[in-house]
Amino acid sequence: MKYFYSPDTCALAGHIALTEAGHSPELIKVDVFTRTINEPGDYNAVNPKGYVPLLEFDDGRKLTENVAILNWIARSSPRFSNGKEQDIDRQTEMLAFISSEIQKPFVFSFFLPGDEAKSDLSKMVASRFVYLSEVLDTPFLLGDDFSVADAFLYVMLRWARMSNMDVPPQIIDYRDRVERMPSVQRSLTEEGLLAA
């Protein structure tokens, strides 16, 4: 299995989830600005969409889109079911919320020109974190156990920290708890995001 990623992007979510699930894919680093791979190569030839993440299975099948990749990872390992039936609908609801209501506006707020548009988008993202802090009444987003949705939200909270966004204290505690998990520490190290 190969996992195409770029450090500290939304692809970190899948990286953490793969690690937590016990998969050890070959990690292929992509420069999303030039759309090239670390071994000389054109990433557009791998993924015509040009963006990360992309999961390539050993039989050559490829899967893109965070929601689809994270759902696949959740199904692929007993680590994410803990012997219970997974609520795929609730998980997809949360992944879709993070993807379209947090990740996408966040990206636009980083790259769109225009201070007003940036500020409106960051207020929108901040309001999503407030919403999540209000509904978070269990240790993790979907209950007592870490889920792929937590991996995704953690990455968004890293972006919030990098952009000095004000987020509620409960969600900071949650972020720090997730950050201490061994799978998260290992993924951060593999992406070169922690001092050696």
Ligand SMILES: N[C@@H](CCC(=O)N[C@@H](CS)C(=O)NCC(=O)O)C(=O)O
């Ligand atoms: N809809 C895609 C969006 C992925 C995405 O926005 N990837 C960003 C990094 S967080 C990227 O590679 N951007 C480079 C580009 O769009 O060219 C998904 O959810 O997987």
